[in-house]
Amino acid sequence: MAVERTFAMFKPGVLQRRIVGELISRMEKKGFNIVAIKLMRIPMEMAKIHYEEHREKSFFESLTNYIVSGPVIAMVLQRENAIATLRKICGATNPENAEMGTIRGDYAVSTERNIIHASDSPESAKREIGLFFKEEEIFPFEDGNEHWL
Ligand code: CMP
Numbered sequence: 001m002a003v004e005r006t007f008a009m010f011k012p013g014v015l016q017r018r019i020v021g022e023l024i025s026r027m028e029k030k031g032f033n034i035v036a037i038k039l040m041r042i043p044m045e046m047a048k049i050h051y052e053e054h055r056e057k058s059f060f061e062s063l064t065n066y067i068v069s070g071p072v073i074a075m076v077l078q079r080e081n082a083i084a085t086l087r088k089i090c091g092a093t094n095p096e097n098a099e100m101g102t103i104r105g106d107y108a109v110s111t112e113r114n115i116i117h118a119s120d121s122p123e124s125a126k127r128e129i130g131l132f133f134k135e136e137e138i139f140p141f142e143d144g145n146e147h148w149l
Contacts, residue, residue, distance in 0.1 A: 004082040007128035009117040012070030031149045034075035036138040072131045086118045
């Protein structure tokens with residue numbers, strides 16, 4: 001299977017709830033390499049671009065207001081089949097439908113504040129990585145774990 005990169009973002013509230021380490025640990029244990037990471041506050045213009053596909057939806061304004069309301073942690077994660085695998089460990093968008101054992105199933109309550117964003121396709125991953133990171137901010141590494149994972 002091909003090595004892929006995907007974009008992940010811990011939404012506002014994750015830092016305040018002090019669960020950053022637990023969430024990152026789940027990703028590391030599942031074999032993701034963190035090849036870029038940034039703590040930041042998203043400017044409103046960037047939030048609107050990131051959620052462009054939802055511009056016509058009723059929740060667009062409240063979603064963008066929420067995503068700029070506090071610091072987020074943006075990441076580029078790399079492994080084989082990264083995009084589908086990360087979506088799987090995040091669970092369904094609506095936490096009510098997310099299986100226990102997934103990030104949203106275990107930590108989230110509402111759809112809008114579903115604590116993590118994960119790219120849904122190769123096209124989204126490329127677009128979102130490009131929106132949040134410059135190429136020189138991404139650091140792939142050899143971890144030597146191929147034998148064990
Ligand atoms: P995310 O994976 O960040 O991508 C789009 C976001 O829109 C989604 O997670 C939810 O946080 C939000 N969203 C999707 N559907 C709804 C909805 N019906 N009401 C409020 N927010 C929504």
